[in-house]
Amino acid sequence: MDIQAIREQFPILNQEVNGHPLVYLDSAATSQKPLQVIEAIENYYKNNNSNVHRGVHTLGNRATDQYEGAREKVKQFIGANSVQEIIFTRGTTTSLNTVAYGYARHFLKEGDEIIITQMEHHSNIIPWQQAAKYTGATLKYIPLAEDGTVTIDAVKETVTSNTKIVAIAHVSNVLGAVNPIKEIAEIAHQNGAILVVDGAQSVPHMKVNVQDLDCDFYAFSGHKMCGPTGIGVLYGKKALLEKMEPVEFGGEMIDFVDLYDSTWKELPWKFEGGTPVIAGAIGLGAAIDFLEEIGLDKITEHENQLVHYAQQKLSEIDGLTIYGPEKRAGLVTFNIDGVHPHDTATVLDAEGIAVRAGHHCAQPLMKWLQCTATARASFxxxxxxxxxxxxxxxxNRAKEYFGDVF
Incomplete structure (x- = not known):
């Protein structure tokens, strides 16, 4: 990959922060946007701005074609069977909540089990906590191995015939651990459960085929994959989506409204009440085009090489602890002895380097790691x-600034 040529497509990277050239290492929180995406959104608002599915005029038809064209791109991008299985949402959080409310609350009962892990983002914990409270189901956790990974043996020991839902991240946003989704799906299905996957940190960085993984639901966000904020995707197997009730009601998702009852449109529009995020979907489609032009396999290979280089270099810093497994996705989470991660991030920002510091919306994992916060560089x-x-x-400057205690 020609990294310099790629960087030139991202205008935000061509700036100084605090007198230094920007080094952006916070893509796990949100990625930057290439010109191709920015221009696609601008073109929609300049030339095609209209609501979708409603009007018969030219602008409405153009907008609808672009919006539904983006859905087709998503379908192809993740290997779904049909565009009816692609629901546009506000992001991963909304997608996971849609399953928790539209599926779990309707089909779970007391004695059923929901299985998750301690590495989950809060967006893949809290909806299941609430679903368990609402239905009387039990929330259980797959124990993590010493390096923070999920082993197949641990999955087999935790999932039982009472398990109805297994919900797990494809890639941990803190540890970078890549979970064996295909194998977990097999175990879940053998026990009569469905598998819900948080793909926020995987879809931007590796080729994902939902049919090959055989997951039942898969959620991800546009803003982490070079697309705009406010747009996300919920993939669901058609048979499951058809069984589910909508979680939002109003215009666009209805078929017929009477005084005392209403019926819903067919998939996928049943779950897309109100005016959708039209520009966001179009921008997401442009982001998919951009990533596919480069090639997901090339992106994965590049990130693997880069994170390996980062692990080597950071391991040479005395007193620095790296969390997570040796083999990981493209991020490194760490702490320097005696330096709070917020202080580390502040010093780095003064040097024009953007990293994340805090609990990364993963407080149960921080407790498991026996720390309150960490710093994270994501590539x-x-x-x-x-x-x-x-x-x-x-x-090294942060260490010097706060005193070398080693």
Whole structure:
């Protein structure tokens, strides 16, 4: 990959922060946007702005074609069987809540089990906590291995014939651990359960085929994959989506409304009440085009090389602890002895380096790691080894600034 040519497609990267060239290492929180995406959104508002599915005029037809064209791109991108299985949402959080409310609350009962892990983002914990409270189901956790990974043996020991839902991240946003989704799906199905996957940290970085994984639901966000904020996707197997009730009611998702009862449109519009995020969907379609032009396999290979380089360089810093397994996706979460991660991030920001600091919306995992917060550097297709070198220089300055206690 020609990283410099790719970087030139991201105008935001061509700036200085605090007098230093920007090094953006927070793509796990949100990725930057290429010109291709920015221009697609601008073109919609300049030339095609109209509501979808409603009007018969030219602008309405153009907008509808672009909106539904984006759905077709998503279908192809993740290997879904039909566009009816692609629901546009506000993001991963909304997608997971849609399953928790539209499926779990209707089909679970007392004695049933929901299985998750301690590595989950809060968006894949709280909806299941609430579903368990509402239905009387039991919430159980798959124990993590010492390096923070999920083993097949641990899954087999936790999932039982009472399990109805297994919900798990494809990639941990803190540890970078890549979970064996296909094998977990098999275990879940053998026990009569469905598998819900949080794909927020996987879809932007690796090729995902939902039919090959055989997951029942898969959720992800546009803003982490070079697309705009406010748009996400819920993939669901058609048979399950047809069984579910909508979670939002109003215009666009109805078939017929009478005074005392109403009927719903067919999939996928049954779950898309109100005016949808039209520009967001079009921007997501442009992001998919951009990523496919580069190639997901190339992006994965580049990130694997970069995170390996980062692990080597950071491990040379005395007193720095890296959390998570050796083999991981493109992020490194760490702490420096005696330095609070917020202080680390502040010093790095003064050097023009953007990283994340805090609990990363994963407080149960922080408790498991026996710390309250960590710093995280996350990489994407526009980062290179020079960015890692700048990070290392900044971390050494942080150590100097707060006193070398080693």
């Amino acid at each position: 994407y297709l526009y980062n290179d080894e020079k960015d890692v070198d700048r990070l290392v220089e900044g971390l």
